[in-house]
Amino acid sequence: MNKPSISILLAKPRGFCAGVDRAITVVEKAIKKYGPPIYVRHEIVHNEHVVKELEEKGAIFVEELSNIPTGKPVIFSAHGVPKKIPEEAKKLNLSYIDATCPLVSKVHTEAIRHYKKGRKIVLIGHAGHPEVIGTMGQVPQDSMLLIQNVEEAKNLHLESNEEIAYVTQTTLSLDETSEIIETLKIRYPKIIGPSKKDICYATTNRQEAIKLIAKKCDSLIILGSSNSSNAKRLVEVGIKEGCRNSFLINNKDNIPWERLKNMKTLGLSSGASSPEILVEEVIDDMTKRYDVNLEEIAVANETITFNLPRTL
Ligand code: SF4
Missing domain, CATH: 3.40.50.11270 (Rossmann fold)
Incomplete structure (x- = not known):
């Protein structure tokens, strides 16, 4: 058949x-x-x-x-x-x-520098995420405030004579974070931000790639665990870019076959903590049911590597 x-x-x-x-x-x-x-x-x-x-x-x-x-x-x-x-x-x-990622450590260093200069720090991030807990824990509790969305940026109450700075979680949505930063800048025009943005290169590239493919897809599958911040953001970006059938799955066993019926074009990606084998297994399973035409859409070629801690 x-x-x-x-x-x-x-x-x-x-x-x-x-x-x-x-x-x-x-x-x-x-x-x-x-x-x-x-x-x-x-x-x-x-x-x-x-x-x-x-x-x-x-x-x-x-x-x-x-x-x-x-x-x-x-x-x-x-x-x-x-x-x-x-x-x-x-x-x-x-x-x-x-084993803290050096790009998270960079945000810690920024926060400590702002604190030492006596600035009130606004952290943009998701409450309860370990990275947010780690960043907040670099400085005394009353020197950093967490905001999660534009609404919270609008409702911030900071003294107008205070020097204010912001830092962000590394795995946020690029677009939502830009909106939050714009809101902060309107309210506090002198607010100090990072010289290079805190959202990391990997989060940026993975979201940009989804933006490129989501419009062309009937469905989008992102491989990643439900507690992976950057993987969840990829699903949100897919939906925002017009692919309403965007799903986060752990592995091939969770492919939502029923919801993929009549699909002609599937987008496929994985969060920054998902091994490539999980993507390969999904493609294998797709090949069993479909005559697959596979096309890789690239937005960047990543060559970054980080040194290991000296003790190892
Ligand atoms: S997503 Fe990866 S590169 Fe980016 S901050 Fe997290 S661990 Fe580091």
């Missing part, structure tokens, strides 16, 4: 960014160097598949340092940690290896 035809537009770049790649390598190298088990505070990156694979290799993921025996270093996740966490590790006699 003839299979129906389908075009798959594969977004590039997709999947692992340099920060995720580095964080996973840190865990793997630590397991090799110190032997299993190696404790990691929080999921090293927000992806179920990655976490499971590392668990099989000997990683143990915990939320509290007090659950970790001494003797081997604990690893801090790519999202970054508040300052009190390394301090707590020292008190517990634990050494640590910091």
